[in-house]
Amino acid sequence: MELLQAIQKRVSVRDFTDQEVDPEKLERILEAGRQAPSAKNRQAWRYVVVRNAATRKELENASxxxxxxxxxxxVIALCTTNIEYKMPNGQLSYPVDLGIASAFMMLQAAEEDLGSCCVTTFREQEIKSLLxxxxxxxxxxxxxxxxPAGHTEGEQRLSMNRIVSYEHW
Ligand SMILES: Cc1cc2nc3c(=O)[nH]c(=O)nc-3n(C[C@H](O)[C@H](O)[C@H](O)COP(=O)(O)O)c2cc1C
Incomplete structure (x- = not known):
């Protein structure tokens, strides 16, 4: 039940104070990303941690x-080493793998009373060359x-009966 409460508590935080993140907390967030499941346990993820203010500004420009x-x-850049591997269902594994890893990391961040937000609105080539x-x-x-600099209200979710059906569509 505590885990579900943590999941319900998590929101995307986009307003941060200047306070540094405790390195031990960051380590545990990265550990959550290391422990995530992945297709065939390929673990085709690499995490680039950026704390340098000038580099973060460049990341902002590229975003x-x-x-x-x-x-x-x-800012942690979640990267994949394997862009071609497909699962038996014919779908690429890396978006799924990295999606799960990011969820683990966001939940650990919430557990550490830290805010998090995943961002995909960026020019990838710029970030690749920057990092x-x-x-x-x-x-x-x-x-x-x-x-978090303040309180963020959670966004609405669809009702359970909109998204779940049993036994058939
Ligand atoms: C795959 C993915 C991509 C996202 N990209 C962005 C983004 O580029 N910029 C942003 O501000 N938020 C981004 N978000 C955050 C979503 O807007 C947010 O999760 C959603 O509105 C639900 O709000 P909540 O996280 O507070 O529950 C992204 C979330 C996901 C899962």
């Missing part, structure tokens, strides 16, 4: 000027982490 990207004291990410890899998302 179409979304100010909160530069304001977050920690020296190899040509063969992709930057899937940026995960912003920091201390």
């Amino acid at each position: 179409f000027g979304q100010e909160y990207v530069g304001r977050a004291p920690v 020296s990410v190899p040509y063969s890899m992709r930057v899937v998302m940026l995960l912003l982490i920091g201390h």
